[in-house]
Amino acid sequence: MNTKQVLQPVSQALSALAEPIRLRTLRLLEVEELSVGEVAKIIQIPQSTASRHLKALSEVGLIVKRSVGTATLYRLLLDDLSPEIRPLWMAVRDQLRGQPDHDDDLRRLKLVLTERKLDSKDFFGRVAGEWNEIRHSLFGEGFTAPALLALINPEWTVADLGCGSGDVTRYLAPHVHRVIAVDQSEAMLEAAKARLVDVENVEFEASDLEGIAIADASVDAAVLSLVVHHIDDPSGVLSEASRILRTTNGGGVLLVIDMLAHDREEYRRTMGHIHLGFSREDISEQLRGAGFGTVRVHELPTSTDSRGPGLFVASARID
Numbered sequence: 497m498n499t500k501q502v503l504q505p506v507s508q509a510l511s512a513l514a515e516p517i518r519l520r521t522l523r524l525l526e527v528e529e530l531s532v533g534e535v536a537k538i539i540q541i542p543q544s545t546a547s548r549h550l551k552a553l554s555e556v557g558l559i560v561k562r563s564v565g566t567a568t569l570y571r572l573l574l575d576d577l578s579p580e581i582r583p584l585w586m587a588v589r590d591q592l593r594g595q596p597d598h599d600d601d602l603r604r605l606k607l608v609l610t611e612r613k614l615d616s617k618d619f620f621g622r623v624a625g626e627w628n629e630i631r632h633s634l635f636g637e638g639f640t641a642p643a644l645l646a647l648i649n650p651e652w653t654v655a656d657l658g659c660g661s662g663d664v665t666r667y668l669a670p671h672v673h674r675v676i677a678v679d680q681s682e683a684m685l686e687a688a689k690a691r692l693v694d695v696e697n698v699e700f701e702a703s704d705l706e707g708i709a710i711a712d713a714s715v716d717a718a719v720l721s722l723v724v725h726h727i728d729d730p731s732g733v734l735s736e737a738s739r740i741l742r743t744t745n746g747g748g749v750l751l752v753i754d755m756l757a758h759d760r761e762e763y764r765r766t767m768g769h770i771h772l773g774f775s776r777e778d779i780s781e782q783l784r785g786a787g788f789g790t791v792r793v794h795e796l797p798t799s800t801d802s803r804g805p806g807l808f809v810a811s812a813r814i815d
Contacts, residue, residue, distance in 0.1 A: 508556045509581045513588055517541065518549050520601050522585065523592055525559055525572040528605060532568065538604040557581060645671045649746055652716035657705055657737060658723030662688030662698075668719070669695045676715065680704045705733045710740045716747030724754050724779075725771040734786035741814055748814035750788065752779065756795065758805035779810050789815030 512518055520539055524530060530538075536546035550570055553559045557578060561570045577585060592598050645667060648654075652672045656665045659677035661684060669675050669692070677692075678701045679685050685700050692698050703709035705727065718737045724730045734750070741748045755773035763769040774782075776793045783791045796807040 505557065505578060506580050506584060509558060509584055512552050512556045512558060513584075515549065515552075516597075517545075518553055519588065519592060520598055521546070521549055521553065522558060522572050523589065523598055524601055524605055525570055526574065526589070527602070528609065529569050529571040530608075531570075534608055535570070538601055538608055540604075558585065642667055648672055649716065651745060652747060653714070655708075655710060655715045655718040655737075655740060657708065657718055657720050657733075658726075659688055660684050660722075662691045664719050664721045665698055666692060666695070669698055673697065674699065676701055676710060678703050678705070678708060678710070705736060708736045708740055712739055713742040715740050716742060716745060717749040717751070719751045719753075721751075721753040722755075724752060725769050725773060728770060730771070730774075731782050731785055734782055734788075738787040738814060743814050750783070750812045752783070752810040752812070753796075753807060754779070754810075755804070756806040756808050760805065773805055774808075776808065779808070783810060783812040787814060788812035 513522075517539060521535055524535065524538060532543055532547050532550060535550065536543040539546065550559070550561075554561055554570070558581065559570050559572050560576060561568050563569075572585075574582065574585075648668075648671050650672060653674045653676065654668050654672050655676045655678060656662075656668065657678050659665050659679045662677060665675050665677045665688065675698045677685070677688055677698055679688070680703060682702055685702055689700055701709055705723070706729065718741060720733070720737065724733065727733050734752075737750050741750065757773040757775045757778070759772065761772070763772065780791045780793055790813040791810065792812075793808055793810045796809055798806055
């Protein structure tokens with residue numbers, strides 16, 4: 497190795513160390529692993545400035561970084577410094593002791609560390625602003641809603657009214673005692689059976705919803721998901737749902753998911769829709785008319801890639 501190759505990393509390190517802010521940063525990072533935001537807070541500089549200095553120090557090998565999800569944490573590890581740079585930093589560090597700025601930095605570092613909580617709270621305190629992105633990068637975006645189904649009473653029997661190909665049933669079945677999947681279309685029921693062939697606690701029932709083939713007061717909860725807009729007489733179907741519900745064991749709950757009122761007339765022609773959605777007031781009135789006492793209606797969040805009208809979920813309970 498020639499002299500130029502030996503001196504190049506030293507020259508680059510000397511250039512990086514010429515900035516007082518970088519010296520203060522290195523002193524902190526030898527003591528503790530820190531995020532960009534923490535460095536900025538301790539040294540009292542804008543986060544963009546801290547990020548620029550950290551990048552320069554990293555490029556010349558004075559600090560190392562590691563990713564936690566989408567967050568980046570920085571540290572100066574003395575043993576990991578190259579043989580050419582280690583004695584250089586140690587000599588500079590010795591000259592920093594007792595400097596007012598660096599003593600103030602160490603006091604603020606202690607405050608930052610005090611603010612951190614132990615264990616996982618330490619982590620969340622540093623990456624709270626990025627937690628959604630971190631969680632999605634680790635686990636995906638689709639687990640929250642299915643996981644919340646574990647709140648349902650596992651002893652319940654639930655009727656999936658107008659089950660179609662079994663999407664709702666698929667989510668419900670692992671969390672309840674039994675699901676009765678009801679649809680008037682034999683073709684839809686066959687598709688649901690094929691999809692749920694390995695699910696043992698589902699009973700399939702071919703039935704019109706205007707006269708549901710389920711006994712009175714025999715299920716704890718029922719779901720109508722994107723069904724009611726296809727029905728001539730929504731009030732009649734809601735009354736049928738009320739009839740089959742029982743209030744023992746904390747049940748007597750109906751969940752209706754459907755479209756908010758819209759003006760897409762072409763849906764009548766292209767998809768056989770009878771109703772162009774429902775207003776909050778309309779669905780609430782129909783549920784109360786069907787015998788439900790407590791009714792709540794919430795608009796559901798929309799996706800940027802969805803092309804249909806907005807949706808609502810109405811939860812109703814027989815008091």
